[in-house]
Amino acid sequence: MLKVPDHQVAGHHGAHGQPGPLIDDSGRFYKPLQDDDRGAIEAAFYTSFSSNTRVPDHIRRFFPVFHGTQLLEASDGSGQRPHLVLEDVVSGRSHPSVMDVKIGSRTWYPEASEDYIQRCFEKDRKTSSLCLGFRISGLQLYGSEESGLWKPERKLVQNLSADEVRVVLKKFVSSNSPIDPNLNPDCSFASSVYGGSSGILAQLLELKSWFEDQTIYHLNSCSVLMVYEKKKVLKGGSSDAEVKLIDFAHVTEGNGIIDHNFVGGLCSLIKFISEILTSPDECTTKVCLQNSDNNNEEILTSSNECTTKVCL
Amino acid sequence: MLKVPDHQVAGHHGAHGQPGPLIDDSGRFYKPLQDDDRGAIEAAFYTSFSSNTRVPDHIRRFFPVFHGTQLLEASDGSGQRPHLVLEDVVSGRSHPSVMDVKIGSRTWYPEASEDYIQRCFEKDRKTSSLCLGFRISGLQLYGSEESGLWKPERKLVQNLSADEVRVVLKKFVSSNSPIDPNLNPDCSFASSVYGGSSGILAQLLELKSWFEDQTIYHLNSCSVLMVYEKKKVLKGGSSDAEVKLIDFAHVTEGNGIIDHNFVGGLCSLIKFISEILTSPDECTTKVCLQNSDNNNEEILTSSNECTTKVCL
Structure with missing residues (x-):
């Protein structure tokens, strides 16, 4: 029996008269x-x-x-x-925490149509992509038995500043409520989800090594999906953290050149995650992202400015 | 006594009424x-x-x-x-071979003026930058006592395809004439210039490690200069190969984010150089680049198309 998936956080949802997965x-x-x-x-x-x-x-x-x-x-x-x-990369997981991160500061590619290039160029500048080398394009965090799943507006998570992305990456591996902006994420699960020999960081580093060498494909506009089962970690089990690459509708041939746009963005994401493992406490920015089921206005507490000229 | 430098291969030369170095x-x-x-x-x-x-x-x-x-x-x-x-990074070298490689598929940065962004955006697409993640922006190769220094037109080397860049990177470390397009570069000096624990590849990898971690500066539009003394290698001496970073007129603050554009481009250059060390013989493309002192028409033998859509 086919059904609509519960845990899709980005991509085409089957709304607006479009068929979904x-x-x-x-x-x-x-x-x-x-x-x-x-x-x-x-x-x-x-x-x-x-x-x-x-x-x-x-x-x-x-x-x-x-x-x-x-x-x-x-x-x-x-x-x-x-x-x-x-x-189905979340199959068998009852309450998966899922983050979809679109990799690359540039989502367009040389031989796309001029119209597509211009649209992507503008969107990459407006969202986190240009500054960070990636953008969060969807997110679902399991809170608790009572609060259930927290799924902030996709439009909002795409535009986060560096500090806000840090907070969201911490919320992803914290035991306290992701919804309350006054709670500093405790990063309780950072070492079991991001760290360790089979954690997300190790998996991203393995991918990075391959991308530094492979010249077969350029995965334009592709996402890294990070998934784990918070409920299991809460009970003392393994996090079953997993990295998957998804969305290949804009892949081009590499023609002997590495996918340098993907490598750069992946290195940036790796740096953000490494920092959480080495200094989980460095964080003050509040991020208020309303659940997408909630119609209240979303509040962001810091701007998306990411570079400043060096001053004399 | 101040004088005009002999071995500058890119940057502002002091022509067109502009003061030079x-x-x-x-x-x-x-x-x-x-x-x-x-x-x-x-x-x-x-x-x-x-x-x-x-x-x-x-x-x-x-x-x-x-x-x-x-x-x-x-x-x-x-x-x-x-x-x-x-x-003076070439001081003390009498016949240095020099290559200036501008790193990054993007030479503009978020808070540059709209006019500057558009100019760079167009130039990055026209030159090798977008496809390769870098462009050769100047070049001087020492040929021999008779042929002297070979300095191809800067405009031409900026637009090379991946195959042509491979040839130029091979010519850079070859003993046979860089000028004759029918001569396959022999890569005689690849191991002593690019290879070894103090060679160019080792230096680039050291830089890469730092750039994967440092979030202080974004070196927009900066160049890697690769220098060595071919005359010394011909006599059996050390290549004294050296990597220097130059041109910081567009540096911005990193603000806690790695310079992912630089990292991606540097990884791409590293891949090209690694391949020459592991398979120096894989090369067929002819590259005819006239000396810039010569007014004959320049000839390029392959196009600059670098990606192709995956076909069913």
Whole structure:
């Protein structure tokens, strides 16, 4: 039985008359192929990647398993439509905390249309991408049995300043309520989620090594998804922290050049996360992000200015 | 006695009624302060950097030593003008091979003027910068006693494709003539210039480690200068290969964020150089770059297209 996924934090949700993704009980995620080039490019990427012998096995685990494409009734009832059949990366997790981070200070690429380049250029400047080398493009944090899942407005998390991103990355691994802006995130789970030999930082560093060397693909506008199970950590279990790369609708061939835009952005994200592990207490900025279910006005406490000229 | 430097390959040359840099016999390089913000920013950077205790000593050697500013008669006879007094990074080298590589796929920065951003945006797209994450912005190769120094047109080297950049990076460390497009560069000196524990690759990797961590400065539009003495290597001596960072007229404060644009571009350059060390023979593209003293038409043999969409 196919159903709409509960834990999608970014991407196309199936609103506004657009078909959205579906999942089943066997751990598969069905993503409708987008009509324009994007659907074809993403299908081509998965097909190429899944059979590419130059991709080492230890890297393959960072990508959703690809099971081909399949004609399915679209989620919006608009009829049969081809879907990518992928591994559901949050399958088997009942209350996953999920963060979608779009990597790169630039989401456009040389041979995109001029119109697309201009739109991305403007959006990259308006959001955190240009300054930070990445932007948070979606977020879901498990609070507690009572508070449930906290899912701030996507538009808001895209525009965070460096200090605000630091707070959100801390909230992601804290035991206290993510919603209360007056609570300093305690970073209780930083070492079990970000740290350790199988934690998120180690996984990102493994990816970084590969990206410094691979010249096969440029993953323009692709996201790093960070997932873990807070409920399990609260009970003293392992965090099962996992990094996955998703969204390949703008992949281009590398043609012998590394994806330097991705490498730079990934290094920036790595630095933010490393700092939380080495100095979890350095933090004062308040971030007030209302739950997206809530219609109250969102409040941000610091501006998005990220560079200043050196003064004499 | 001040004189015009022989071995400057990029930057402001003192043509078109603009004052250029001067050198003396004691190893100092006098760079006229540019009139607009750029002069003030560069002086501020050198002042800040030279007294910044957060910069480790092993990194300091990659930057020209700063000896303050000094009023001097400008090289174009336009009167007294303030100059930065810097270490002359090619001082003591009689026939240096020099390559100036501007790092970053983006040479603009968020709070530059809209006009500057648009000019850089266009130039980065037209030159190698966007595709490669860097562009060669000047080049001088020592050929032999007979052929002397080869200095191709700067405009031409900025627009090279990935394959052409590979050839130029090979020519830089080859014993055969850089001028003849039919000669495959032999990469004779690759291991002594690029390789080894004190070679250019090792130096670039040391810089990379620092840039992955430092959040003090963003070195927008800055160059890596690679220098060595081919004549000495030909005689069996050491290459004295050296990496220096130069041109800080667009530096901004890092504000807690790494210079992800620089890191990405540097990683791309490192990959190109690593490949020459591991597979020096993989090369077929011809590159015909006329000496800039020569008025013949320049010929390029391959296009600058660097990415292709993945095909189904």
